[in-house]
Amino acid sequence: MTASLTLVVLMAVLFGAGISVMLERSLTRVLIGFLLVGNAVNILIYLMSGAPGLAPILSPGVDEAEISDALPQAFVLTAIVINLGITAFMLALIYRSWWLARLGPKGDLVDDEAELAEDAEEAADLIRSSAADDAAIQSIIEASDEEFDEELEREASARDDEHDDEGARR
Amino acid sequence: MTATLVPLVVLLPLLGAATTLILGRYRRAQIAVAVGVLAAVTVIAAVLLVMVDTTGPAVVYVGGWDAPWGITLVVDRLSAIMLLISAIMLVVVLVYSVGQGIADQHRETPVSIFHPSYLILSAGVFNAFIAGDLFNLYVGFEILLAASYVLLTLGGTGERIRAGVTYIITSLVSSLFFLSAIALIYGATGTANIAQLSVRLAELPDDVQLILHLLLLMAFGIKAAMFPLSFWLPDSYPTAPAPVTAVFAGLLTKVGVYAIIRTETSIFSDSDLSGLLLVIGGLTMLIGILGALTQADIKRLLSFTLVSHIGYMIFGIGLASLLGLTATIYYVVHHITVQTALFLTTGLIERFGGATSINRLAGLLKASPILAVLFFIPALNLGGIPPFSGFLGKVGLFVAGAQGTAADAPSGPDWLIWVVIAAGAATSLITLYALTRFWNMAFWRRRDELEGYESVLLGSVLEAPEGATVTATRTTPVLMIVATATLVIVTVCLTVFAGPLFDLAGRAAEGLSDPSIYVSVVFPGGVR
Numbered sequence: 001m002t003a004s005l006t007l008v009v010l011m012a013v014l015f016g017a018g019i020s021v022m023l024e025r026s027l028t029r030v031l032i033g034f035l036l037v038g039n040a041v042n043i044l045i046y047l048m049s050g051a052p053g054l055a056p057i058l059s060p061g062v063d064e065a066e067i068s069d070a071l072p073q074a075f076v077l078t079a080i081v082i083n084l085g086i087t088a089f090m091l092a093l094i095y096r097s098w099w100l101a102r103l104g105p106k107g108d109l110v111d112d113e114a115e116l117a118e119d120a121e122e123a124a125d126l127i128r129s130s131a132a133d134d135a136a137i138q139s140i141i142e143a144s145d146e147e148f149d150e151e152l153e154r155e156a157s158a159r160d161d162e163h164d165d166e167g168a169r170r
Numbered sequence: 171m172t173a174t175l176v177p178l179v180v181l182l183p184l185l186g187a188a189t190t191l192i193l194g195r196y197r198r199a200q201i202a203v204a205v206g207v208l209a210a211v212t213v214i215a216a217v218l219l220v221m222v223d224t225t226g227p228a229v230v231y232v233g234g235w236d237a238p239w240g241i242t243l244v245v246d247r248l249s250a251i252m253l254l255i256s257a258i259m260l261v262v263v264l265v266y267s268v269g270q271g272i273a274d275q276h277r278e279t280p281v282s283i284f285h286p287s288y289l290i291l292s293a294g295v296f297n298a299f300i301a302g303d304l305f306n307l308y309v310g311f312e313i314l315l316a317a318s319y320v321l322l323t324l325g326g327t328g329e330r331i332r333a334g335v336t337y338i339i340t341s342l343v344s345s346l347f348f349l350s351a352i353a354l355i356y357g358a359t360g361t362a363n364i365a366q367l368s369v370r371l372a373e374l375p376d377d378v379q380l381i382l383h384l385l386l387l388m389a390f391g392i393k394a395a396m397f398p399l400s401f402w403l404p405d406s407y408p409t410a411p412a413p414v415t416a417v418f419a420g421l422l423t424k425v426g427v428y429a430i431i432r433t434e435t436s437i438f439s440d441s442d443l444s445g446l447l448l449v450i451g452g453l454t455m456l457i458g459i460l461g462a463l464t465q466a467d468i469k470r471l472l473s474f475t476l477v478s479h480i481g482y483m484i485f486g487i488g489l490a491s492l493l494g495l496t497a498t499i500y501y502v503v504h505h506i507t508v509q510t511a512l513f514l515t516t517g518l519i520e521r522f523g524g525a526t527s528i529n530r531l532a533g534l535l536k537a538s539p540i541l542a543v544l545f546f547i548p549a550l551n552l553g554g555i556p557p558f559s560g561f562l563g564k565v566g567l568f569v570a571g572a573q574g575t576a577a578d579a580p581s582g583p584d585w586l587i588w589v590v591i592a593a594g595a596a597t598s599l600i601t602l603y604a605l606t607r608f609w610n611m612a613f614w615r616r617r618d619e620l621e622g623y624e625s626v627l628l629g630s631v632l633e634a635p636e637g638a639t640v641t642a643t644r645t646t647p648v649l650m651i652v653a654t655a656t657l658v659i660v661t662v663c664l665t666v667f668a669g670p671l672f673d674l675a676g677r678a679a680e681g682l683s684d685p686s687i688y689v690s691v692v693f694p695g696g697v698r
Contacts, residue, residue, distance in 0.1 A: 037346055041349045044353045045352070047353075054481075078309065082309070085316055096323075096326045097335070098327045
């Protein structure tokens with residue numbers, strides 16, 4: 001069996017790069033790695049068809065022995081279509097997990113079935129604003145705590161030098 | 171006649187998926203189409219089983235292209251058995267999910283995409299069972315995997331996305347292994363047709379055979395969740411909706427087991443990995459069940475028992491004897507029904523008790539005796555208590571193991587088989603222990619024995635403080651109970667009709683043990 005050295009090297013590079021990217025934590029990189037390795041496998045299938053020849057169309061005057069093996073090409077085409085579908089799903093999944101990561105635990109409340117993108121945006125805005133409200137309330141609570149602490153301190157200092165305080169009031 | 175029926179088992183679910191997708195807004199029509207399609211496939215599968223059993227395997231050359239080049243669909247007895255049992259299971263789970271969907275309009279299970287995905291999953295499973303060449307098997311796997319990705323992340327909540335990512339990436343890697351294996355096998359033999367492979371692979375040097383064999387086994391091993399490739403399963407299955415988990419647990423791993431059976435018998439008939447499979451089988455059983463012991467959550471517990479019981483089937487395949495294969499086929503059928511029944515019951519427990527953890531469940535026996543019966547029978551069955559099919563399957567495997575040492579000993583040493591048999595017996599007992607522990611805590615324990623018990627109503631009030639949606643406890647629809655009960659009855663039938671079933675499995679195993687039968691069916695004029 002004869003094989004093109006360029007293709008073999010390309011396949012090896014794609015496999016190596018793909019696997020190393022796939023080992024990253026980020027989902028987007030896993031997808032990129034999957035695409036690279038997927039294409040490496042496709043090249044592997046193609047390499048297995050043996051020496052390249054004429055286009056696999058049997059017409060008068062074409063020697064059967066000279067045409068290339070069509071079956072691996074059909075395999076590769078099928079595999080490409082499957083990879084395309086999986087990639088589309090992975091992108092949706094990445095988008096969803098990005099959405100979840102951005103909105104935190106409340107991300108679950110965003111409805112994918114919202115008829116319009118605007119609805120989703122609105123829902124997201126609502127969540128963001130409610131999150132902002134929560135943050136505002138939290139900061140008010142913390143601030144009041146601080147004021148309370150300051151008051152306590154003031155009282156304490158007032159008790160310490162009562163005379164001065166009384167003097168100041170008069 | 172038989173030949174015309176074969177493609178229908180894939181075509182009907184695919185057409186049904188398209189129809190249900192169009193009917194997305196009409197739920198009743200969707201349900202009618204989905205149930206109708208799967209019921210039709212069940213009938214077709216039953217007819218196929220009878221015809222294949224009486225007149226021999228059915229072969230279809232799709233598009234009229236002859237065997238080595240075109241797509242070949244082959245239904246032998248094993249395929250027909252798998253088709254029938256999976257069709258029955260898919261119908262029952264669909265009815266269950268319809269019952270659940272009618273009861274609660276929950277946004278975590280958007281029904282408009284559930285039915286199309288479910289039907290595509292069915293088409294993928296059926297396609298994998300009737301595939302006559304490796305590449306078509308790969309396509310079948312991809313169809314069912316793509317649908318399973320959608321079903322597992324249904325609703326897209328944070329928890330499900332997290333669980334889904336583990337599952338999806340593991341499956342992608344396994345698919346890449348599978349495709350690479352196909353490429354290399356094609357390079358070595360110039361064919362992907364299973365019948366032609368069984369002839370041509372045997373002519374290859376032993377070391378080349380071994381590499382190709384291991385590569386294929388690894389791809390299927392991830393799908394079948396055999397140790398040490400089973401880590402992903404308990405993390406990804408439990409978060410999905412109850413019917414989805416039930417289908418995945420019952421069926422998807424068994425598609426992997428089916429592929430391993432084909433690999434060991436039809437494809438690599440000459441290359442023998444029995445010793446390795448025996449060791450893997452034993453380890454899968456023991457390590458899986460030890461994981462189950464520490465689980466408080468019944469869904470995770472069942473996921474671990476699922477992994478562990480895959481070990482029995484691997485053990486049976488590893489024995490490679492006629493009786494071993496017979497018992498394995500019987501065990502696969504038993505395990506599909508019993509594991510699905512248990513997961514469906516778990517869905518009912520979750521509805522009824524409001525939780526799946528033994529730390530929060532108590533008094534279910536008094537609250538719902540029906541539920542208790544529905545859990546108790548499959549639990550004893552899985553644990554291998556004598557009258558049930560789990561016991562019969564395990565005895566079959568152990569007898570096969572004991573015989574395997576005598577006459578046609580596989581490559582593994584004799585003592586290895588006895589060690590694995592001991593591991594199998596221990597696994598059976600530990601399964602029983604894990605399940606009775608759950609039974610004692612959730613069903614037998616009185617409600618007042620549970621400290622800090624909160625009623626379901628209180629939990630739902632706490633979750634939705636506005637109180638607008640909470641008017642009463644969630645009712646358990648009759649349809650869900652009927653579906654679960656049907657499956658439990660099927661498991662009991664497997665026990666009652668164990669004799670004829672074992673005979674059928676025996677005939678299926680006979681067809682597998684001699685690959686030349688398979689070859690002569692696909693190539694009536696002999697292989698070129």
